[in-house]
Amino acid sequence: MSLYLFQILNGVGLGMIYFLMGVGLTIIFGMMNFVNFAHGAFYALGAYACYVVMSITGSFWAGLVLAPICIGILALGIEKVLVRRLYAVDHSIQILITIGVMMMIREGTLLIWGTVPKSIRVPELLAGIVAFDDFVYPVYRLFIVGVTALIGIGLWLLLEKTRFGMVIRAGSERPHMVALLGINIDKLFSMTFIGGVALAGVAGALIAPIRGVDAFMGVEALGIAFVVVVIGGMGSFSGALIGGLIVGLVQSFTSGFWPAGTNVMIYSVMALIIMFRPNGLLGRA
Amino acid sequence: MQNTTPFKTYAMGLIAFVILLPLLIHSQVLATEILIFAMAAIGCNLLLGYSGLLSFGQSLFFGGGAYAASILSINFDVSLLTVIGFTLIVGIALAVLVGFFSIRRQGIYFVMITLAFGQLGYYAAFLAEDFTGGEDGLLDVPRVALKLPFLPDVHFDTDISFYILTSVLFVLSVMLMQLVVNSPFGSVLQAIRQNENRAEAIGYRVKLYKIAIFAFSGAITALSGALYALMLNFAPLSNIDIEISETILFMCVLGGLGSIFGSIVGAAVFLLASDFLSELWPRWMLILGFLVILVMLYARGGLWASLMIMLERAKEILGIKEKHNV
Numbered sequence A: 001m002s003l004y005l006f007q008i009l010n011g012v013g014l015g016m017i018y019f020l021m022g023v024g025l026t027i028i029f030g031m032m033n034f035v036n037f038a039h040g041a042f043y044a045l046g047a048y049a050c051y052v053v054m055s056i057t058g059s060f061w062a063g064l065v066l067a068p069i070c071i072g073i074l075a076l077g078i079e080k081v082l083v084r085r086l087y088a089v090d091h092s093i094q095i096l097i098t099i100g101v102m103m104m105i106r107e108g109t110l111l112i113w114g115t116v117p118k119s120i121r122v123p124e125l126l127a128g129i130v131a132f133d134d135f136v137y138p139v140y141r142l143f144i145v146g147v148t149a150l151i152g153i154g155l156w157l158l159l160e161k162t163r164f165g166m167v168i169r170a171g172s173e174r175p176h177m178v179a180l181l182g183i184n185i186d187k188l189f190s191m192t193f194i195g196g197v198a199l200a201g202v203a204g205a206l207i208a209p210i211r212g213v214d215a216f217m218g219v220e221a222l223g224i225a226f227v228v229v230v231i232g233g234m235g236s237f238s239g240a241l242i243g244g245l246i247v248g249l250v251q252s253f254t255s256g257f258w259p260a261g262t263n264v265m266i267y268s269v270m271a272l273i274i275m276f277r278p279n280g281l282l283g284r285a
Numbered sequence B: 001m002q003n004t005t006p007f008k009t010y011a012m013g014l015i016a017f018v019i020l021l022p023l024l025i026h027s028q029v030l031a032t033e034i035l036i037f038a039m040a041a042i043g044c045n046l047l048l049g050y051s052g053l054l055s056f057g058q059s060l061f062f063g064g065g066a067y068a069a070s071i072l073s074i075n076f077d078v079s080l081l082t083v084i085g086f087t088l089i090v091g092i093a094l095a096v097l098v099g100f101f102s103i104r105r106q107g108i109y110f111v112m113i114t115l116a117f118g119q120l121g122y123y124a125a126f127l128a129e130d131f132t133g134g135e136d137g138l139l140d141v142p143r144v145a146l147k148l149p150f151l152p153d154v155h156f157d158t159d160i161s162f163y164i165l166t167s168v169l170f171v172l173s174v175m176l177m178q179l180v181v182n183s184p185f186g187s188v189l190q191a192i193r194q195n196e197n198r199a200e201a202i203g204y205r206v207k208l209y210k211i212a213i214f215a216f217s218g219a220i221t222a223l224s225g226a227l228y229a230l231m232l233n234f235a236p237l238s239n240i241d242i243e244i245s246e247t248i249l250f251m252c253v254l255g256g257l258g259s260i261f262g263s264i265v266g267a268a269v270f271l272l273a274s275d276f277l278s279e280l281w282p283r284w285m286l287i288l289g290f291l292v293i294l295v296m297l298y299a300r301g302g303l304w305a306s307l308m309i310m311l312e313r314a315k316e317i318l319g320i321k322e323k324h325n326v
Helices: A002-032 A039-057 A060-081 A091-113 A139-161 A163-173 A175-180 A185-211 A217-232 A237-257 A259-276 B007-025 B028-051 B058-075 B080-102 B107-127 B159-182 B184-194 B196-202 B206-232 B242-255 B260-280 B285-298 B302-318
Strands: A129-132 A135-138
Touching: A002 A039, A002 A135, A002 A139, A002 A163, A002 A185, A002 A217, A002 A237, A039 A060, A039 A091, A039 A185, A039 A217, A060 A185, A091 A217, A091 B107, A091 B242, A091 B285, A129 A139, A135 A139, A139 A163, A139 A185, A139 A237, A163 A175, A163 A185, A175 A185, A185 A217, A217 A237, A217 A259, A217 B107, A217 B242, A237 A259, A259 B080, A259 B107, B007 B028, B007 B159, B007 B260, B028 B058, B028 B159, B028 B184, B028 B206, B028 B242, B028 B260, B058 B080, B058 B107, B058 B206, B058 B242, B080 B107, B080 B206, B107 B242, B159 B184, B159 B206, B159 B260, B184 B196, B184 B206, B196 B206, B242 B260, B242 B285, B242 B302, B260 B285, B260 B302
Parallel strands: none
Antiparallel strands: A129 A135
């Protein structure tokens, strides 16, 4: 029994990280009709930013807070210089250009930090394990579940219950109408892009102590993020949540009996789901 | 975009190209590599440039072809033609499979599904150690001889003989693809790329056309993968990596979408640049990423189209005005 609980918790923790990746991708797409292939690269950069801040200040907490802010500032710059010009162009061009961005970020990280993976130690407070009877579990993994759940709830409240969220949702349905109503759509797009990319930064920083930090984590995460949104349905907040959890749980349970086959399993589940629901579980047609 | 240049001129141009290439760059191996990747880039261009399908699954066909040829050459005493035939069958089968699933959706979903299949292929190859050698890849892949009845066997162990083999296959497959894109079938694909709903409404079975072009793309890409493995005598796992899809895509975009000659130029420029720059600076891909952004922002026709425009300008300046109909 406790083995299953262990795997469920692991799966939920991973799933919530994937949710953070997927939701940024999906909101940016839903709102701005923009396909961001550099999303995984920003995730890797988030992990590096956390590593850098931590090696300067010595505090993991500072890294966790500052990493997304750094990534957000970078996203602001990229949006102003590049992404802004791409809203009107064809998806395939957006994809090719953001792959260019992805390559530049990947090579840049290799240039600065080299090919040797970096590791991050979690602070004392989170380093231990919790025990209920015979069930033990690392505190840090519980912390991930908690933090990501808080971010998820916060994001949901922001999107569903505030005026700002209302404008974003309206903007993702009818951007031109929203612009006609006197709302600065450029500013809104720019904020959405920064927010979505910063979420990828958070995900990268959170996973860093478990996975380690290297330049190739971006590609790996990009593939997973796509699976999440394909399963959940592009442009859907709850789709990203369900997709993330499904992928996390599949990964966690497969690693119980077939550790080498986790990735094959994830992609096979995706193939199965799109066979029966081509729009994803919660996607709009 | 219908090309009016006569078929014969095309063939002559290609043959001249494969003869001049090794003389110009002084390396038969690099020349072989250029032809191989040009074929892969053309495979990508058939989908993206001619049919509007951006596929990230090309690594699956390339790696699949490499494994198919290697497994057959290592384990069985076969003739080269058998290896090529088997490679083509594997490439077509993989492409039809990926095509069948991915064309259920359009646009961004299509891209993500092909990418997911590419990843699936990579992890599957990683797992299937008995067949693919897993992380180590397949070593000592022999270049099997061409066995023809009543004739002595033809071996391809030297660089020059392998270059000739590659050239022959290159010219044949490029001519075939040129025929395909200029055929009525190719025109329907153009129509689908420009307005899918309209093509469907006119009565074309859009899905069948898409699967068919996938099959062509899979075949030529698998063939290039097979030649690559034979050239290296080695089929590494990185052949089926997503980075191969990226590389192929870049060559295709760099050269110019919707132009077979563009893909050849793209592959040549990419490999020559990588040969030259990678020795100067291991992170040269940084520049490449920047270049791709620039091409997509300012010169979407790619290098081939830019070259053509420059030629036109030069002609105008020199006063050699040609009457032409676009």
